[in-house]
Amino acid sequence: MVERTVVITNRLGLHARAAALLVRTASRFQSLLRIERLDGSAAADAKSILSVLMLAASRGTELRLTADGADESVALEAISRLIADGFGEREQ
Amino acid sequence: MSRRTKRGAVAWRGLGVSDGIVIGRVLRVQNGARQVYRATLGEDEVERETRRLRAAVRLSRRQLLAIKARAEKELGADQAYIFDAHLLMLEDRKLLDEIENFIRQERANAEWAVKVVADSLLAVYSKIKDEYLRERGSDIEDVMQRLLVALSGGERSHAHLLSEDAVIVAENLLPSAMAELDFERARAIATDAGGWTSHTAIIARGLGIPAVVGLRELHRHARTGDLIIVDATQGQVILHPTAATVEKYKATAARASRARAAAAEQERAPLFTADDKEICLRANVELPAEYEGVKKFGARGIGLYRSEFLLSSRGTIPSEDEQCRAYQRLAELTRGDGATVRLFDLGGDKIGGGANDAEQNPALGLRAIRFSLKNEDVLRTQARAIHRAAAHGRLDVVLPMISDLRDVRRAKRIIEEERARLEKEGIKTGSVRIGAMIEVPSAVLLADRIAREVDFFSLGTNDLVQYTLAVDRGNDDVADWFRSLHPSVLQSIRRTLEAAEAAQIPAVVCGEMAGTPAYAVMLIGLGATELSMTSSSIPRVRRAVAEIRYSDAREIALRCLDSDTADDVEELVRNEFSARWPRLFTPETLPAYKHKK
Numbered sequence: 069m070v071e072r073t074v075v076i077t078n079r080l081g082l083h084a085r086a087a088a089l090l091v092r093t094a095s096r097f098q099s100l101l102r103i104e105r106l107d108g109s110a111a112a113d114a115k116s117i118l119s120v121l122m123l124a125a126s127r128g129t130e131l132r133l134t135a136d137g138a139d140e141s142v143a144l145e146a147i148s149r150l151i152a153d154g155f156g157e158r159e160q
Numbered sequence: 161m162s163r164r165t166k167r168g169a170v171a172w173r174g175l176g177v178s179d180g181i182v183i184g185r186v187l188r189v190q191n192g193a194r195q196v197y198r199a200t201l202g203e204d205e206v207e208r209e210t211r212r213l214r215a216a217v218r219l220s221r222r223q224l225l226a227i228k229a230r231a232e233k234e235l236g237a238d239q240a241y242i243f244d245a246h247l248l249m250l251e252d253r254k255l256l257d258e259i260e261n262f263i264r265q266e267r268a269n270a271e272w273a274v275k276v277v278a279d280s281l282l283a284v285y286s287k288i289k290d291e292y293l294r295e296r297g298s299d300i301e302d303v304m305q306r307l308l309v310a311l312s313g314g315e316r317s318h319a320h321l322l323s324e325d326a327v328i329v330a331e332n333l334l335p336s337a338m339a340e341l342d343f344e345r346a347r348a349i350a351t352d353a354g355g356w357t358s359h360t361a362i363i364a365r366g367l368g369i370p371a372v373v374g375l376r377e378l379h380r381h382a383r384t385g386d387l388i389i390v391d392a393t394q395g396q397v398i399l400h401p402t403a404a405t406v407e408k409y410k411a412t413a414a415r416a417s418r419a420r421a422a423a424a425e426q427e428r429a430p431l432f433t434a435d436d437k438e439i440c441l442r443a444n445v446e447l448p449a450e451y452e453g454v455k456k457f458g459a460r461g462i463g464l465y466r467s468e469f470l471l472s473s474r475g476t477i478p479s480e481d482e483q484c485r486a487y488q489r490l491a492e493l494t495r496g497d498g499a500t501v502r503l504f505d506l507g508g509d510k511i512g513g514g515a516n517d518a519e520q521n522p523a524l525g526l527r528a529i530r531f532s533l534k535n536e537d538v539l540r541t542q543a544r545a546i547h548r549a550a551a552h553g554r555l556d557v558v559l560p561m562i563s564d565l566r567d568v569r570r571a572k573r574i575i576e577e578e579r580a581r582l583e584k585e586g587i588k589t590g591s592v593r594i595g596a597m598i599e600v601p602s603a604v605l606l607a608d609r610i611a612r613e614v615d616f617f618s619l620g621t622n623d624l625v626q627y628t629l630a631v632d633r634g635n636d637d638v639a640d641w642f643r644s645l646h647p648s649v650l651q652s653i654r655r656t657l658e659a660a661e662a663a664q665i666p667a668v669v670c671g672e673m674a675g676t677p678a679y680a681v682m683l684i685g686l687g688a689t690e691l692s693m694t695s696s697s698i699p700r701v702r703r704a705v706a707e708i709r710y711s712d713a714r715e716i717a718l719r720c721l722d723s724d725t726a727d728d729v730e731e732l733v734r735n736e737f738s739a740r741w742p743r744l745f746t747p748e749t750l751p752a753y754k755h756k757k
Contacts, residue, residue, distance in 0.1 A: 084245040084299060091248050116254040117245060118281060118300070124288040156476045 070144050071134040073106065078154035081126035086155040091117045093150055099137025101147065106130035114147065168400045172375045174350070175639070176395035177361035179697065180370035181413040182348035183406055184325035186386040186399075188379065189333065196308065199269040206267060210260050213270040216310035221250050223306065242299065249303045255281075271311050278304040327388050331379045348390040350397050352379050368453065368696030372397050374636060419703055431702055437710040439684060441702060442497075442692040444670055451493055453695035458702075461497025463692025464558075464618065464670040465490055467542070468504045477504075477538055483545035491553025498554030500618065500668070500692075501546055502597065503571075504538065505560040506531050523626065528561035528597075533570055543578040550590025558595040558618045563602045568613055599623035604652040611663035619656055619688075621671025625649050643726035644673050645733065650686060650721050657687040668692050677704035678737060678745060684710060685717025704744050712740055 078086060094101045094114035101114035105123060107130075112119035114133075125131060131151070135144040201209055228243035249255060255277070262273040278300060285297035328346050332353040349364050354373035364371030370392035382388065382399055389398040389409050393416075398405060431439050442463030443454045454462060470478055470486050478486070490499040505528045532539040546557050559571050572594055582589050593615035598607060600623070611617065621644065626633045628649050631641040643649070653669070660667035668690035673679040675693030680701045683691060693701065716736045720729045737745040 085241040088241060088245040088248050113254060116252045117248040118252050118255050122284060122288075 069134060069136040070140050071132060072144055072148050073130060073132050074148050074151045076125050076127055076129045076131065076151060078157045079127055080157075081129065082120060082123060084121070086157075087117050087120045089155050090120055090147065090150060091115060093146055094143070097135075097137070097139050097143035097146070099135045099140045099143045101143055102134045102136075104132045104134070106132055169402050169405060170381065170399045172350075172372075172378050172397040172399070174372040174375040174378075174395050174397060175354075176370075176372050176392040177354075178364045178369065178371045178392050178694075179700065180348075180368075181389070181391045181393060181409055181416065182325075182327060182370050183387075183389050183401075183409055183413065184327040184347050186329045186382045186384055186388050187326040188382055188384045189328055189330040196271045196275045197269075198272045201263075201267045201269060203267070206264055209263050209270050212311065213256075213259060213263065213273070216270065216307055217250055217256065219310040220303075220306045221247060223310075224250065245299060246303050246306075249300065250307075271308055274304055274307050274311070327390055329379055329382045329388070348392070349373075350375055350378055350388070350390050352376050365694045365696065368694075374639075416700075419700065431705055433684070433705055433708055433710040433713075435709040435711055437684075438689065439705050440690045441698050441705075442668065442670075442690065443695040443698070444692050445490075445499075445695070450695065454493060457695040457698040459494075459497075459695050459698055461494040461554075462490060462499035463668045463690065465499050465501045466505065467501050468506055477541070480541050480545045480548075483542060484548045487546055487549035487555060488552045491549055491555050494553070496554065498556060500556040500558050500595065502558045502560050502618075503529065503532050503542060523632065529559050529567050529571060530561070533567060536574065539571065539574055540578050543575040544582060546592055547575075547579050547582055547589040548587060550592045551588040552590070555590065556593040556595060556616065558597050558616075559614075560597045560620075561600060561623070562596040562598065562610065563600040565606065565610060565613065568596055568610060572613070598656045600627050601652065604628075604656055607656045607659035608662060611659045611665055614665065616665050617656060617660045617667040618692075619653060619667060619669045619671065621649075621653070621669060621673040624652060624671065628652055644679060645682070645720070645729040646726040647721065647723045647729060650682070650717070650729065653683065653688075654686045654717075654721060661687065666690060675701060677701055678733060680704060681708055681713050681737065682717055682720070682733065684708070685713030685715075686721075687714075704741075707744055708741055716740075 076082060080086070082090070091114065102111060103114050103120065103123060104111040105125065110123050112123050114120060123129075123131070133144055133147055135141070135147075137143070224243055224247050228247070259270070259273045259277050262268060262277060263270060266273070268276075281300055282297050285300065325347055327348045327350060329350050330352070332351055333349070346369060348369055349371040351371075351373045352375050354361060361371060361373060370390050372390055372392050372395055375397060378397060378399070386399055387401060387406070389396075389401050389405065391397070391409065398409075401409070431441060433439060440460050441458075442461050443450075443457070443459035444464040444466070445451065445454060445462050446466040446469040453459075467483075470483065487499075487501060490501070493499070526534060532542070543557075546555055549555055557575065559568060562568055575592075575594060579589055579592070595616035595618055596603065596610050596614045597618045597620050598604060598610070599620035603610060604624075607617070622633060625631070625642060625644050625646070629641060629643065629646055631638050633642055657667055667688065669683050669688045670692035672693075674683060674688075674691035675697030677700055680691055680693075681704055684705065691701065716732065719736075720732055723729045723732065
């Protein structure tokens with residue numbers, strides 16, 4: 069299992085489009101992917117859009133990503149890059 | 161908000177967000193709470209029920225895929241990502257497992273399971289603090305409604321139900337319902353919720369069909385097939401009208417349609433007031449669906465292109481090449497008349513990818529020019545795209561939400577740097593004029609100074625009213641305070657136009673005011689010679705302009721400038737306009753204090 073801490077940087081946070089992108093990306097991997105708020109108030113399965121939306125992660129929210137499975141390193145890298153890039157919104 | 165009249169006719173007051181009168185039959189579009197009943201299944205029925213659920217999910221997915229494709233095509237890719245999110249919800253194992261488990265454990269029918277699971281999800285959502293994220297609850301609702309309809313074996317699409325005279329009546333039109341409707345055939349829209357800037361309003365104006373919103377309880381009282389009159393010009397809806405009322409409205413509608421036909425004949429010709437002052441009417445454009453109207457209604461080019469609608473196609477900022485192609489298409493569309501591209505106006509209440517800023521006070525936050533200056537690479541990319549596209553036709557650029565000369569100077573410097581860089585790279589560019597959007601009180605006060613440093617002014621009246629009167633234009637509760645004819649607003653417009661005139665630069669007025677004949681006449685009286693509006697408004701404004709004398713409009717405008725209150729201005733306008741131009745304005749077609757009891 070691998071894990072990493074990331075911060076949401078795009079302006080609108082994990083809104084519908086960003087969440088959709090995240091779930092589409094996560095679903096490409098076999099590993100179990102979890103996202104937790106660092107403040108411990110919520111955790112989500114990265115392959116479920118409803119649970120991702122329920123993180124209510126606005127800009128500045130710190131999240132812990134964990135990946136567990138055959139392709140865990142690639143998966144973790146892909147998800148953290150997506151978040152670090154602000155979901156391609158280019159507005160940081 | 162209803163008033164019962166003789167013999168069962170009921171009149172409803174709302175907000176007319178487009179123009180025109182339609183007499184038709186109600187088509188009730190349901191997307192509110194559906195009655196769902198609980199049934200207890202026998203042990204042997206449970207498996208069949210889960211299969212029924214899965215079939216409904218498959219049907220819903222097929223519908224959503226079709227809607228998504230259609231939304232991309234007709235609404236300009238804009239809201240397609242919403243449907244992608246909806247699709248993902250239907251693929252969400254967590255959701256489907258939860259519903260299936262409920263069916264198994266409770267031996268409940270699928271409808272009931274869907275409803276219970278959805279309600280518990282919505283309850284969690286309603287606690288989210290971030291307003292924008294919390295609103296995603298409406299997406300869940302939308303998806304659940306679709307599932308429930310699919311379970312009942314029904315098509316959710318209302319398209320096939322649209323008769324020739326269908327008037328859409330809904331509590332609120334959710335995005336997917338909007339996309340599913342056959343716009344070609346819907347004659348009018350009436351909704352309980354919604355304001356001037358809602359989805360419904362924007363799309364109705366773009367398509368040129370009458371729409372009245374904010375009708376509160378109309379949906380509950382209307383039944384599909386009921387006779388209904390939608391008078392968007394007056395913001396009124398009449399359910400079960402009497403024969404006499406129908407006759408009256410038929411006559412009014414016929415007059416209006418004759419006026420439109422007459423206007424269409426001469427729409428391409430230059431436009432003059434009766435005393436020979438030339439007035440130029442241009443088009444406001446956001447969605448590709450509106451391009452057709454620019455030609456059809458005879459606009460003299462595009463006075464305002466809201467470029468952020470391009471951005472929201474996927475929520476990301478399009479590449480330089482993508483932008484260049486879009487701007488080039490605009491320039492070519494307008495031929496010699498040219499188009500004015502407003503830099504991304506992100507933030508505030510705009511629909512699309514920049515919607516509903518997470519800031520506490522988005523209207524006063526990091527939006528428009530501030531956003532572009534803080535994200536310089538975004539500004540540079542956009543500037544390059546505009547310069548390149550300008551090689552193929554006339555394009556101007558306008559800086560939104562200028563509140564300070566410093567913003568003008570910085571933006572101009574960056575835009576110029578990119579032109580120089582393109583030149584050095586040997587890439588062809590065209591000359592681009594740079595203007596300032598005047599919509600903030602500080603810019604009005606310093607208009608004379610700003611005028612010396614820009615090539616033209618654009619007056620955004622919607623925001624000018626909002627910022628001058630400190631009234632949120634999307635908030636129904638303060639709609640009574642949103643007064644376009646407030647003396648302070650008129651003085652701001654006058655002052656800005658005078659500054660432009662003194663500096664000998666053109667000024668175009670491009671808020672919603674310009675598209676309403678009475679307001680357009682007022683703007684001309686205040687000194688405006690260029691007006692930009694939703695293109696479907698052009699014919700009626702054209703007709704009004706041709707009929708009035710500028711000198712009369714000016715005289716009335718000067719008296720209005722000297723009024724104490726918006727009420728005084730409106731009374732003056734009602735009396736004077738209807739006395740001077742009885743063929744154009746009757747007292748009931750003039751601005752009135754709509755929310756008065």
